[in-house]
Amino acid sequence: MMSEGNWGQMGNYMGGGFMFWIFILIIGFLIFGFFKSNSNDNNNFRPREDNALEILKKRFANSEVSEEEYLDKKKFLEK
Secondary structure, three states: OOOHHHHHHHHHHHHHHHHHHHHHHHHHHHHHHHHHHHHHHHOOOOOHHHHHHHHHHHHHHOOOOOHHHHHHHHHHHOO
């Protein structure tokens, strides 16, 4: 038979186990929230061609490419 002292130790173990699972749940919610917030950022993703076209427009605006080169590359990107 267990003495009263053993039940006290069992209570400490059970309380520690309860706190462990609370900690695991909190960590799980934090991880879930992190991935959920990152998935919203991916909804704003534009296709690669649009990004290339934006870069080309900026290069043309900065006079890094000529008008002829700009129109040629723009036509290629819009295919």
